Every structure is written in C-alpha cells, then in structure tokens.
Amino acid sequence: MQPEIMDIREFLSTITPFDHLPDNILSDIANQIEVSYVRKDQVILEHGAAINDLYIVRSGAVELHHRDGHLYDRMSSGGIFGQMGLLLNKRVRYPAVAKEDTLLYCLPDSMFFDLCSEYDHFADFVEVDSRQRLRNAVDVNTDSNDFSTSKVKSLLLKEPLKIQANDSIQLAAQLMAKESTSALLVEILPDVASCEAYNAPAYGIVTDWDLTSKALAVGMSHDTPVSQIISEKVVALDQNDYVYEAMLAMLRHNISHLPIIKNDVPIGILADTDIIRYESQNSLLIVNSIFHQNSVNELQEISEQVKHCFVRMIDEDSNSHMIGTAMAVIGKSFKQRLLELAELEFGPPPVPYCFLALGSMARDEQLIVTDQDNALILDNQFEPDKHDVYFSKLAKFVSDGLAACGYRYCSGDIMATNSKWRKTYQQWEACFEEWIENPNPQALLNSSIFFDLEGVWGETQWSINLNKFIRRKASESPRFLACLARNALNRTPPLGFFKNFVMESDGDHKHSINLKRRGTAPIADLIRVHALAIASQSRNSFNRLEDIIDSGMIPAERGHDLKNALEFISMVRIRHQALDIEAGMEPDNSIEPDNLSGFERRNLKDAFKILSNAQNFLKYRYQGNKMNL
Amino acid sequence: MSLLKIPDDWKAYFQQQAATAQHSALKNFYHHPPVDQQTAINKTPLVAMDFETTGLNPSKDDIVSVGLIPFDAHRIYCRDSQHWLIKPQKPLTEDSVVIHGIRHTDLATAPDLEAIIEEILSCLEGKTVVVHYRTIEREFFNQALINRIGEGVLFPLIDTMDLEAKIYSHYYEGFLKRTFSPRRRVSLRLAACRERYGLPAYTPHHALIDALATAELFQAQLAHHFSLKDPIQKFWR
Structure with missing residues (x-):
C-alpha cells in the first residue's frame, strides 16, 4: 500500500484550489507529487518549452514574466503556476524564475486534467481564477460572472436627482448640498432641447462645476433659472455600455458626468469619481x-x-x-x-x-x-x-x-x-x-x-x-427575413456526422478550423436575423441576444446557451490570436484542433453543437415564409 | 566509533560480497553494484532513507520504522515512496516513543524486519542511498541483520550531515574563521540544515518525512555548493 506523506497532504489542504477536495483525493494527489528544489535566480520554465506539471510553490518565491520581460505575476508559498501552459498546448506560456531559494511540488499533468474534469471548482480556479481568466466552460453561470459588473449600470448607486429647467440655481445648489451629489438632471421641455446626444434626450445636466464657473464666478443672481447654466452638450450612455466606454466618452468630450439611459429614460448620472475605482x-x-x-x-x-x-x-x-x-x-x-x-x-x-x-x-x-x-x-x-x-x-x-x-x-x-x-x-x-x-x-x-x-x-x-428605417421595414417583411435566414445557414459549424471536427480541406489552413467563418460569423448572422425580426435597436450580438430573449422569440435557456457558445468560441479565437502575437507570428482566425487542450476541444465541440441546434431552429422558424417567395 | 571497515572500492566489495553472502536477499542485493564512482551526480539514481529506532545504541536498540523515497538531482518521486513499521526485538523505551510517536499498539500488527528484508533491499538495488547522519542507518541496519540472519550489510552512503559539516568547516577555515572568533557552532540537525536553504519545516522523527526532508536537503546542497557534473565518489562513503 502507498504510504501517505501527510506533510504534503496537509499543506495542499490549506491552499486553493486543493482545499475543497475530499481527503482521499488529497492523499492521492500528495502521493503523485514530485518535489524539486531550485536555487534563487534559477530558471524554472522557459517560454515555449514543453510543460508536463502543475507547479505549487511550497516555500520561497517565483516570478512569472511576459515574453517581453514584463512581470506577469509573483507568488510565494501556496501559489500555483503552469496551468496556462497546460491548458494551452502544453507549452510554457509565462517563463518562471525562482526569486528566492524555492521548493516546488510538481503535480503531473494527467492528474491535473483528471482534477479539472472531476471537480468543477478546481477547473474554475485554474481556468477562471488565473489572471488570464479563461472562460472555458460553455455553461458559465452569468450570475457569478464578474464581467457583467463592469457595465455602467452596475456603478450607478442611486436614481438621478431631478430639477426643472426653470428652477433657480440656488435651489439646484441646495439640492446638491442636501443630497451630497455633484450633478443633477434638468428636465427640459422638448422644444427647448438643444442637445447633441446619441438619442437626443429631453434633459440636460447641471454640475457643481457649472455652478462654480458659470454662476458664482460671474456673479449670477441666485434666482437665475438653471436652464441658463446647463451643459450645452449632453453625452449620454446606455446602461449596458461598459464602464470603459464611459471613460472614453469623458475623455473625448472633456466632461465629468454622464447621464445613463435605459430605454430612452435616464436612470442615473455616472460621475468620474464613480469610475476612479475602475482601473484604467x-x-x-x-x-x-x-x-x-x-x-x-x-x-x-x-x-x-x-x-x-x-x-x-x-x-x-x-x-x-x-x-x-x-x-x-x-x-x-x-x-x-x-x-x-x-x-x-x-x-x-x-x-x-x-x-x-x-x-x-x-x-x-x-x-x-x-x-x-x-x-x-x-x-x-x-x-x-x-x-x-x-x-x-x-x-x-x-x-x-x-x-x-x-x-x-x-x-x-x-x-x-x-x-x-x-x-x-x-x-x-x-x-x-x-x-x-x-x-x-x-x-x-x-x-x-x-x-x-x-x-x-x-x-x-x-x-x-x-x-430605424431598416428596423421598421425588415421586421415587417417575412420574405426578407426568410432570405436572410437562408443565407445565415450557408456557413455551418465544423462538426461531422459523428460530431467530430471537420477540418478545412484546402488552402494554407488545411487541417485547421477557421473559427470566424465556422463559428463567430454564423452565430452573428443568425442573431442578426432574429434581431431584425424583432426590430431590436442593438447592434452588438450579445446585446441583440438579450433583446431576443426578452422578446420571447427564443427560450431564455437557448439564448443563454448561444451567448456562452459565442463567448467561448470568441475567446478561443482571441486567445489563439494573442498566442500568435506573442510568438511574433501574424495572427489569423484558424486553429488546429491538435493544438487545443482537451478542455478547449471538448467545450468547443459543445459550443458548435449549440450553434448547429440554433441553425436548425432558424431554419424551422423562418421556413414557413418560403412559400411566399 | 564505527566498527565497520569502509572499503575503498565499492564495486569490488559488492562483487566479493555477492560471492560470499549466504542469505538470498543479500546475495541478490550485492549482485546489483552501485554506479561507477566517476558517474556524475545528476546521472545517479538516488534513494533517501531514514530509520526511527528504540534508542541510539545499535547493539542495545532496534529499528521501529523505515522510510524510503527515490529521487535524483532534479526530482523526488513521492509515488514510489515506502514506509514500514517494524516490530523491534528490543523493548520500545518510553523516551523513544516521545520522539517518534510510535507506540506498542501501533506495532501490534507490524512484521519483524526479517520478513521484509528482501523488500527493503530490492528498493535500494542499484541506487545510491542518501541519509542524514550515516552512523545510525549504517550501524543499525548492519546490526539488525546480524541479529536476524547472522550476516550484516554494508553499502555506500551519502550523508547530508557530513556534507553540511564539511561545507561549513570550509567556510570557517576561510573568511568566517578570521572574522568570528571564537568559532560559533553551526547546528547540523536536519531541521536546522534545511532552514539554512529556505526549506520548510516538516514533521520531525517520522521515517518517511525525514527521508523526504533529507532528499530535499541534498538537492539544496547540490544546488548551492556543487556542480551537477561532480562524480559520485565526491559524495559517498
């Protein structure tokens, strides 16, 4: 019987992602560990070299670098590294150097992949919790998805405070002081609106800076109407825009406050101070x-x-x-x-x-x-x-x-x-x-x-x-939608009869899969058909999908699956382009399935199956109109 | 203090023993001589070994556990590690129980060393054994076999404690000796040695953990003070 090395098991039981594993599994892991001592400044992993272990820092310190030499991460006792390389073609992604005398526990890849497939939270950690945050699993639970929190709506703390255009500037100042806020929404009658904005809203905005520079500095009377000092330009953003876009808008227009709208109605004001927290x-x-x-x-x-x-x-x-x-x-x-x-x-x-x-x-x-x-x-x-x-x-x-x-x-x-x-x-x-x-x-x-x-x-x-014209016309024309749907079915996912990958058979990319032509483009095509059918105002496929789900056109669960499929295929495509860039090669849209990790391959197949099902649904949904052609 | 005569030529010694040893396990063991003395240390298969005993006197005390873990200059292989509890032929003293924590009840079902001699020796075959303080393992193993099968055992050992003492004596003869006088003693205990190389604290006095600790210490000594190309004869005795 295999003796147990309890000191190794005990250590593993205290560190993520091993801490949630059952005791017997921890013992198995401890027994598979290989131990290695490296001296300070010794290179542990070289970029592009083969990698066959997950590394766990037992003592000492290790630094991971980008290929250009920039520090990527630094870790001490309990840190793990090498998972990116294992998941991506089993080649070292980030070179590693010992920054102190270091003792490493090395977990063989076979055990690593077993743990990934058996234990979700282990897989989530090594894929999601690495700084890379691979969004590998197709069925990601969006509730636990951090990215959705970086939309502007998530930064809004309260309803916008409103004031009428003919209220006095003193009232505005009093309201700001009372609510300790730096901006108010000013409701304007439509004929007064002179706003250049994405959706020409019938409101303006007044900020503490307007009060200081336009009123106080020039000695304006307290009872001057607010309309005299409101910002001439109102740049508003949709609630689903990313925080990032809000920062761009502020920079571009040299403003510090943005009204955030939902269905043409302002639901809050985003201030620059709100996004200081958000890392640039x-x-x-x-x-x-x-x-x-x-x-x-x-x-x-x-x-x-x-x-x-x-x-x-x-x-x-x-x-x-x-x-x-x-x-x-x-x-x-x-x-x-x-x-x-x-x-x-x-x-x-x-x-x-x-x-x-x-x-x-x-x-x-x-x-x-x-x-x-x-x-x-x-x-x-x-x-x-x-x-x-x-x-x-x-x-x-x-x-x-x-x-x-x-x-x-x-x-x-x-x-x-x-x-x-x-x-x-x-x-x-x-x-x-x-x-x-x-x-x-x-x-x-x-x-x-x-x-x-x-x-x-x-x-x-x-x-x-x-x-607007296109939306109205298209949603009223079943023949047009049927035609568009038929075109959307021209490009099929690369799955064979037995659900194996079907490779491109000619050209430079023989034996590869073009993830744009066979994946993201057909998904965007089919989403466009549904979006035009429901006259959605959105252009982005993810936003269109939300509109489509809201309209009841497709069941929420299918929409959710499709979203994950698009995200997954996109991320594989993006990651492989990034790898090409880092390797100094010209990035393209092709991947060779042999270069995918088992995890990517499995999930990519699932994503393509979802696309295939969605195409079948599209065929069915718009076929009735064929007769009218 | 050792009563054993250490041969100059291990290969010749193994050949001779293979011819004269009576016990089949012993004979078989000697048929697998250690690597050539010129072999580089990073090409030598190693195995770390540790005994827990009932006391410190080989003629009065006996072995209660053995830990083995194979390794090389780069990796230590936990999956091939071994650990045996052994029923000693000498009384388990209270003092030793305090140290290694192995009690009478733990040994109720444990075998006598004689039953597992073959198994232990087969794990050492062709490998160079690494210990921390060779006197214990060498004297106890030899004596325990004499007591049971009438003949002893002897093979080359790398002693991490001896290496550490030499590393530090070298230091003392140089710069440190002139600077710090009177000489400050450096602890050669396993845990103290490990600490100097940044190795973590492990549970002491467990044969398998101590074997692992010894293997790690030897890797650290190699990394700091030797070349991986150094011949094995520089290390073993």
Whole structure:
C-alpha cells in the first residue's frame, strides 16, 4: 500500500484550489507529487518549452514574466503556476524564475486534467481564477460572472436627482448640498432641447462645476433659472455600455458626468469619481493618443501598440465583449482622426456627410485581424459632378490611412472608395428598401454586412435614422427575413456526422478550423436575423441576444446557451490570436484542433453543437415564409 | 566509533560480497553494484532513507520504522515512496516513543524486519542511498541483520550531515574563521540544515518525512555548493 506523506497532504489542504477536495483525493494527489528544489535566480520554465506539471510553490518565491520581460505575476508559498501552459498546448506560456531559494511540488499533468474534469471548482480556479481568466466552460453561470459588473449600470448607486429647467440655481445648489451629489438632471421641455446626444434626450445636466464657473464666478443672481447654466452638450450612455466606454466618452468630450439611459429614460448620472475605482485600461491611452497624432505616419506608429493592448486586455481578464468593444472603439478612433486630418487637408466638406462603419466594427465585435468595411451617407443636396471629387479623395485618404494602420482593404470592395457605396441618404433608404422588399438571396449574400451599420463621424444622426428605417421595414417583411435566414445557414459549424471536427480541406489552413467563418460569423448572422425580426435597436450580438430573449422569440435557456457558445468560441479565437502575437507570428482566425487542450476541444465541440441546434431552429422558424417567395 | 571497515572500492566489495553472502536477499542485493564512482551526480539514481529506532545504541536498540523515497538531482518521486513499521526485538523505551510517536499498539500488527528484508533491499538495488547522519542507518541496519540472519550489510552512503559539516568547516577555515572568533557552532540537525536553504519545516522523527526532508536537503546542497557534473565518489562513503 502507498504510504501517505501527510506533510504534503496537509499543506495542499490549506491552499486553493486543493482545499475543497475530499481527503482521499488529497492523499492521492500528495502521493503523485514530485518535489524539486531550485536555487534563487534559477530558471524554472522557459517560454515555449514543453510543460508536463502543475507547479505549487511550497516555500520561497517565483516570478512569472511576459515574453517581453514584463512581470506577469509573483507568488510565494501556496501559489500555483503552469496551468496556462497546460491548458494551452502544453507549452510554457509565462517563463518562471525562482526569486528566492524555492521548493516546488510538481503535480503531473494527467492528474491535473483528471482534477479539472472531476471537480468543477478546481477547473474554475485554474481556468477562471488565473489572471488570464479563461472562460472555458460553455455553461458559465452569468450570475457569478464578474464581467457583467463592469457595465455602467452596475456603478450607478442611486436614481438621478431631478430639477426643472426653470428652477433657480440656488435651489439646484441646495439640492446638491442636501443630497451630497455633484450633478443633477434638468428636465427640459422638448422644444427647448438643444442637445447633441446619441438619442437626443429631453434633459440636460447641471454640475457643481457649472455652478462654480458659470454662476458664482460671474456673479449670477441666485434666482437665475438653471436652464441658463446647463451643459450645452449632453453625452449620454446606455446602461449596458461598459464602464470603459464611459471613460472614453469623458475623455473625448472633456466632461465629468454622464447621464445613463435605459430605454430612452435616464436612470442615473455616472460621475468620474464613480469610475476612479475602475482601473484604467491601457487601450484608453491608445485612444487618447490617436487623437493627438497629426499625420498618417504618426497614426501608423501608434497602431503598432494596438496588438499589445489586445494581448494585455486578455491578460487583464477581459471578456470577448469588452475586447470587441475596445478594438472597435480604437478602430473608430482611427477613422475619426483620419477624417479630421482629411478635412484639414482637403478643406471642409461641400455638403454634410456621415461616415459609416459596417460589420464587426459597428457591432463592437472587432478583433485584431480585420477588414475595413465602410461607406458614406451624403446629404440629399449632393451633386456628383460638383461634389464627388471631394468625397472620393476623402474616402481614399481614410481607406489608405486605415490600411497603413493595419486595417486591410475589404476584399469585397465594400468601402467608401467604391462610388457604389457613396450614396445620399435618400438613395440609401431606397437601396435598403429594394433589398428588403425584393429580397434575392444572392444580392443579400454580399450585403448582410450593411445591416450592421454605425455612423462614426459627421451627421451621425442620419445613421440612427437609417437604422430605424431598416428596423421598421425588415421586421415587417417575412420574405426578407426568410432570405436572410437562408443565407445565415450557408456557413455551418465544423462538426461531422459523428460530431467530430471537420477540418478545412484546402488552402494554407488545411487541417485547421477557421473559427470566424465556422463559428463567430454564423452565430452573428443568425442573431442578426432574429434581431431584425424583432426590430431590436442593438447592434452588438450579445446585446441583440438579450433583446431576443426578452422578446420571447427564443427560450431564455437557448439564448443563454448561444451567448456562452459565442463567448467561448470568441475567446478561443482571441486567445489563439494573442498566442500568435506573442510568438511574433501574424495572427489569423484558424486553429488546429491538435493544438487545443482537451478542455478547449471538448467545450468547443459543445459550443458548435449549440450553434448547429440554433441553425436548425432558424431554419424551422423562418421556413414557413418560403412559400411566399 | 564505527566498527565497520569502509572499503575503498565499492564495486569490488559488492562483487566479493555477492560471492560470499549466504542469505538470498543479500546475495541478490550485492549482485546489483552501485554506479561507477566517476558517474556524475545528476546521472545517479538516488534513494533517501531514514530509520526511527528504540534508542541510539545499535547493539542495545532496534529499528521501529523505515522510510524510503527515490529521487535524483532534479526530482523526488513521492509515488514510489515506502514506509514500514517494524516490530523491534528490543523493548520500545518510553523516551523513544516521545520522539517518534510510535507506540506498542501501533506495532501490534507490524512484521519483524526479517520478513521484509528482501523488500527493503530490492528498493535500494542499484541506487545510491542518501541519509542524514550515516552512523545510525549504517550501524543499525548492519546490526539488525546480524541479529536476524547472522550476516550484516554494508553499502555506500551519502550523508547530508557530513556534507553540511564539511561545507561549513570550509567556510570557517576561510573568511568566517578570521572574522568570528571564537568559532560559533553551526547546528547540523536536519531541521536546522534545511532552514539554512529556505526549506520548510516538516514533521520531525517520522521515517518517511525525514527521508523526504533529507532528499530535499541534498538537492539544496547540490544546488548551492556543487556542480551537477561532480562524480559520485565526491559524495559517498
């Protein structure tokens, strides 16, 4: 019989994630341990080397580094490391060096994987609680998901305090003092509203700074109406926006308070002090610096940092929604700055216009490998002969600039440089009307990307109006939805008859799976169909799914599964891109199943099965309309 | 104090013993000589061994437990560790019970050493044994076998206590001797040695845990004071 080494078992029983395991399992683990002593400054793990153990620090101290030498983590007695490497291809992810004389307990990988599959909390810890926070399990319980807490709604402490536009500034000051708050919501009659905002709210905002600078400093009378000093610009955010976006909005507009809205109704005011707690993200600095670059060359230099920012966000436990949003905000910032520079070079536009982002950027689902998809809405006064020279130059400037910054030209030529995609507002409406009322699968195949559009510069209200028009038309056209649904079924998940992976059979990526083409894109496609059917206002797939679940279109449980499937596939895709970047390779969307850990492989199959079921449901849900075609 | 004569050439000694030993287990053991004396320490299979005893005198006292754990310069393999409780042929003194905690009741079902000689020796076959304070393990093992089968046993041992004493005497002869006079004694107890290398405190006086503690100590001594290429003859006696 195997003798028990009780000192090792006792030690393991005091540290996470071993502390919840049954005694007999702890004894088994203790008996499998291999012990190793390393002297201070000795290298324990080298980057990229094979790794076959989970390491537990018994005594001493160990530092883990990024490949570029930055410190990733430092741990002492009770710390564990090596789990990332074991979970990702069994190669060392973070090199490890002993910073003191150190005694290590090494747990062989076979036991590690057994523990992962047998004990959920063990798996959760090594996957979720590592700084990497792998969101591996498909069926993640969203209640325990930290990421949802970083939406702005979670930072709102109380209902907004309201005051009428014709109340006096003294009353405003008294209310602020009494409630110890630094901002009030000012209700304005619609005709007084002169707010430039995402949704043109009929309210303004007054802050302690407005009272100081606009009233007190100039000796305004106490009974002056509040409307005299309210902020001219109200920038509001949706409750589901991330805290991160709130910080961007504050930086961009140099303001300290943001009304937060839910269904067009303000539910609170977010102050900069509310988000000081929220750790600043590196991507913020990038966005800030984008707006300080004065040439395409300078922007190109900045764009080098985007990759690092992407990797860093993964290291900082971000979920795919946050990463997608950050990358989209960065992409939009490049567009905005390029357009500012273009207007400086070519002069002001002859007629107003709105520059559109399409596809993943508009959905806030952008990753590091991405095409530029864009278009222009021109003022109805646009006259091609007189004005098109300007817009064609402008589009070329932006498109070339984006290409220089790493956003590849769109292979389908869906770019504002293509005169076909420079239309007046009326022409766009007519174009969408044609697509929706006379749907033709072939035409829609290449244009579904237009159904995710966002104005990023200029007359952005036009894009809001155009979206409204599309929502109304599309939700009323079963034939169009059936056509779109049929297209959404063109790309199937890579599962064979026996639920094995089916690999790409040609091209550079033979024996690999394209996670975008076979995973995230078909999910986004099918979500778009449902979203258009219910006239959802959201563009992001996760937000659309919430709207779809709320509408009762699909059962909540299926919606939840689909969300997890999208998150899981996205994160595998993101992580593998990050690994490529760290390895100094060009990131792509392909993965080789052989390079997946058993855990990833298993969950990826589950995620693809969910997609497959959701596609079946889509077929069933919209098939009745086929007859009308 | 040792009555045993230590051979100069272990290989020759094993050959000779293999020919003359009577007991089959012993004969078999000697048929597996230790590695060549030039073998690098990191190429040598090692096994740490520890005994708990009824007292300190090999002729009056006996072994009550044996712990073994195989290892090498890089890893210690818990999965192949062994631990035996043994019914001593000498009385279990109250003083020793206080130290190792093994009571009469614990030994009720324990075998006599004779029944497990073969098993123990097979675990040592071809490996170099590492102990902390070799006198105990060497003298007790030899005497216990003489008492039971009429012939003793002898094999090379690496003694972490002896190594530690040499490491520190070297220090004293150099800088420290000149600086700190009169000489301060360094404790050579297992726990004290381990502490100097940053090794954690383990339960003392349990044969298996002490064997593990000894293996870790030897790895630490290697890492700090030796080269992994050093030949085994530099370590064993």
